[in-house]
Amino acid sequence: xxxxxxxxxxxxxxxxxxxxxxxxxxxxxxxxxxxxxxxxxxxxxxxxxxxxxxxxxxxxxxxxxxxxxxxxxxxxxxxxxxxxxxxxxxxxxxxxxxxxxxxxxxxxxxxxxxxxxxxxxxxxxxxxxxxxxxxxxxxxxxxxxxxxxxxxxxxxxxxxxxxxxxxxxxxxxxxxxxxxxxxxxxxxxxxxxxxxxxxxxxxxxxxxxxxxxxxxxxxxxxxxxxxxxxxxxxxxxxxxxxxxxxxxxxxxxxxxxxxxxxxxxxxxxxxxxxxxxxxxxxxxxxxxxxxxxxxxxxxx
Amino acid sequence: xxxxxxxxxxxxxxxxxxxxxxxxxxxxxxxxxxxxxxxxxxxxxxxxxxxxxxxxxxxxxxxxxxxxxxxxxxxxxxxxxxxxxxxxxxxxxxxxxxxxxxxxxxxxxxxxxxxxxxxxxxxxxxxxxxxxxxxxxxxxxxxxxxxxxxxxxxxxxxxxxxxxxxxxxxxxxxxxxxxxxxxxxxxxxxxxxxxxxxxxxxxxxxxxxxxxxxxxxxxxxxxxxxxxxxxxxxxxxxxxxxxxxxxxxxxxxx
Numbered sequence: 001x002x003x004x005x006x007x008x009x010x011x012x013x014x015x016x017x018x019x020x021x022x023x024x025x026x027x028x029x030x031x032x033x034x035x036x037x038x039x040x041x042x043x044x045x046x047x048x049x050x051x052x053x054x055x056x057x058x059x060x061x062x063x064x065x066x067x068x069x070x071x072x073x074x075x076x077x078x079x080x081x082x083x084x085x086x087x088x089x090x091x092x093x094x095x096x097x098x099x100x101x102x103x104x105x106x107x108x109x110x111x112x113x114x115x116x117x118x119x120x121x122x123x124x125x126x127x128x129x130x131x132x133x134x135x136x137x138x139x140x141x142x143x144x145x146x147x148x149x150x151x152x153x154x155x156x157x158x159x160x161x162x163x164x165x166x167x168x169x170x171x172x173x174x175x176x177x178x179x180x181x182x183x184x185x186x187x188x189x190x191x192x193x194x195x196x197x198x199x200x201x202x203x204x205x206x207x208x209x210x211x212x213x214x215x216x217x218x219x220x221x222x223x224x225x226x227x228x229x230x231x232x233x234x235x236x237x238x239x240x241x242x243x244x245x246x247x248x249x250x251x252x253x254x255x256x257x258x259x260x261x262x263x264x265x266x267x268x269x270x271x272x273x274x275x276x277x278x279x280x281x282x283x284x285x286x287x288x289x290x291x292x293x294x295x296x297x298x299x300x
Numbered sequence: 301x302x303x304x305x306x307x308x309x310x311x312x313x314x315x316x317x318x319x320x321x322x323x324x325x326x327x328x329x330x331x332x333x334x335x336x337x338x339x340x341x342x343x344x345x346x347x348x349x350x351x352x353x354x355x356x357x358x359x360x361x362x363x364x365x366x367x368x369x370x371x372x373x374x375x376x377x378x379x380x381x382x383x384x385x386x387x388x389x390x391x392x393x394x395x396x397x398x399x400x401x402x403x404x405x406x407x408x409x410x411x412x413x414x415x416x417x418x419x420x421x422x423x424x425x426x427x428x429x430x431x432x433x434x435x436x437x438x439x440x441x442x443x444x445x446x447x448x449x450x451x452x453x454x455x456x457x458x459x460x461x462x463x464x465x466x467x468x469x470x471x472x473x474x475x476x477x478x479x480x481x482x483x484x485x486x487x488x489x490x491x492x493x494x495x496x497x498x499x500x501x502x503x504x505x506x507x508x509x510x511x512x513x514x515x516x517x518x519x520x521x522x523x524x525x526x527x528x529x530x531x532x533x534x535x536x537x538x539x540x541x542x543x544x545x546x547x548x549x550x551x552x553x554x
Contacts, residue, residue, distance in 0.1 A: 021519065021520075022514070022518070022519060023518055024517070024518035024519075024520075027518075028514070028516045028517040028518040028542065029516070029518060031303060031516070032303065032304070032305065032516070044520075050533070050534040050535045051535065052535040052536065052537060053520065053523070053535075053537065056510055056511065056521075056522070056523060056524075057510070057511045058511065058520070058521045058522075058523070059351075059511050059512075059513050059519075059521040060511070061349060061350065061351045063348050064347060064348045064350070065350065066350060066351055066513065068513070068519075068521065070519070070520050070521060073520045073523070073533065073535065073537060075532070075533055075534035075535070076534055079534050215350055216347065216350075264350060266514065266518075267350065267351055267352070267513045267514050267515075267519065268343065268350040268351070268352070269305070269343075269391075270305055270393065270514075270516070271305065
C-alpha cells in the first residue's frame with residue numbers, strides 16, 4: 001500500500017499534516033502523539049519579531065466548531081530557529097513553516113532567514129482574519145496576492161505554499177493569482193470570519209469582536225473551495241477546514257487535495273492525526289486501493 | 301507529566317448543591333500522577349460541542365486510582381456531564397497544568413465559589429498550620445469536608461453564610477494570618493488577594509481561569525498577562541493551561 005504523496009517535490013509519508021496554529025511547533029503534542037507518524041508538521045505562524053497577539057477571551061465555542069482570535073502570538077523567528085526548529089529536526093517528518101507578517105518586507109525577512117534553515121516548505125499566511133495589518137489584506141485582493149507571492153518567491157529557498165482565505169467572492173481568482181505569482185502549492189481554507197455575542201453579558205464572545213470560525217461546521221465550504229481551486233489551477237493543494245476523521249480527509253482528497261491538514265480536531269481529540277492516518281489506511285485496505293494518489297481529485 | 305487521554309468510568313455522581321455536582325471517576329494513572337491545583341479536560345459526546353471543558357481536580361485517591369471533580373453546571377457541556385451516572389464513560393485528558401508549589405509555611409487557603417474544590421486536595425496534602433477561607437454567594441458546599449484540615453472561615457454575599465461580604469472581609473473580620481496564601485476563585489477575588497499579599501509582603505499562589513482549547517499549551521488561547529517577558533512566549537503572556545493555572549501573584553497582571 002502506498003500512502004506517500006508529493007507537495008511541490010517534497011515527499012510526505014502520508015497526506016496528513018496539521019493546520020497552522022493548532023499544534024504550536026509540535027512540542028506540546030509530542031507527549032501525546034508520535035510526531036514521526038505525520039506526513040508533515042505545519043508550525044504556528046512565525047514573524048520577524050515576537051508578537052503579543054490579541055487580548056482575551058481569544059476563543060469561543062460555536063455550534064460544531066469554534067471561533068478564534070489569537071492574533072498570531074508567536075515568539076519570533078530567532079526563537080523559532082534556536083528552540084523550535086532543533087526540536088522538529090529530531091523527528092522523522094517534513095517541516096512546513098508558516099510565515100506571517102504585517103508588510104511584504106516582514107514576510108520576506110522571515111523567508112530569507114528560513115532560507116538558511118533545513119526545513120521543507122514555506123506556508124505564507126496571507127489569510128489570517130485576526131490581525132489588523134498584513135494577514136488577510138494580502139489574501140482578499142488578487143493583485144496584492146500576486147505581488148506578495150512574487151516577492152516571497154524571489155527570495156525563497158524552499159517551495160512556497162500560499163495559504164488562501166475563504167473570505168473572498170471567488171476562490172478561483174485567488175488561486176490563479178497565487179499560481180501566476182509563482183506559488184508552488186496552495187493551502188486552503190483559513191478560517192471564516194465570524195462573530196458571536198454573549199447575550200447574558202451583552203458583549204462579544206471574543207475580545208477582538210470578530211474571529212475565525214473553524215471546525216466541522218465549515219467543512220462543506222472548505223471541500224467546495226478545494227474542489228474549485230483544484231479545478232482552476234495546476235498546483236498541488238493542502239486541504240483543510242473541519243477535518244475530524246478519516247472520511248473527512250478522504251473527502252478533501254477526492255475533491256482535489258493532495259494532502260490534508262487537521263486543525264480544530266486536535267482540540268477535540270489530541271490523537272486525531274493518528275486516528276485519521278490509521279482510518280485512511282483501513283479505508284484503502286477495505287477498498288483495495290494500492291496507491292492513495294488514485295484518490296486525489298477522483299470526484300469530478 | 302505523564303498526561304494521557306483515556307475513556308474513564310464514572311464511579312459515582314452526586315448533586316451536592318444547586319447546580320453543583322461531585323463526580324468520582326476511575327482515572328488510572330491520571331489519579332496517580334495528579335497533584336493539587338492541576339485540572340483535567342472533559343470531552344462532550346455531542347459533536348456540536350468540540351472543545352474540552354477544563355475542570356479542576358478536587359481530590360485524587362492514589363490507592364483507588366480515582367479523581368473527584370466538583371463542578372458547576374454553567375452550560376450545555378457541564379449539563380451533559382451532570383447527567384452521567386455510575387458505570388457511564390467519559391473521555392478525559394490529564395493531569396494538566398502545574399499545580400500548587402507546596403510549602404511548610406503557615407498557610408491561608410482561599411477558595412471562592414467554584415474555586416473552592418481544588419483547595420480541598422491542597423488542604424489534605426499540605427502538612428502545616430493552615431486557615432481555610434471559603435467564599436460563597438448564598439449556598440454553602442464542601443465546607444464540612446475542609447474542617448479536619450484546619451480552621452474554616454466563611455463569607456457569603458447574602459449574609460446567610462459566615463461573614464456577610466467577601467473572603468477578604470472574612471480574613472479581616474476573623475483576623476486570619478499566615479505566611480503564604482494559596483487561592484483559587486473569580487478574578488476580582490484573585491485581584492484582591494494579590495493586592496493583600498503585596499501589601500503584607502507575603503507570598504501568594506493564584507490559580508487562574510481562562511477560556512481554553514487544547515489544554516496543553518499549544519494553541520495560545522488561554523494566556524494571561526505577565527509582569528515580565530515570558531521565557532517561552534518572548535512576550536508578556538503566559539499560558540494558563542501549561543505555565544499555570546497556578547502563578548506566583550508577583551508574576552501576573554490580573
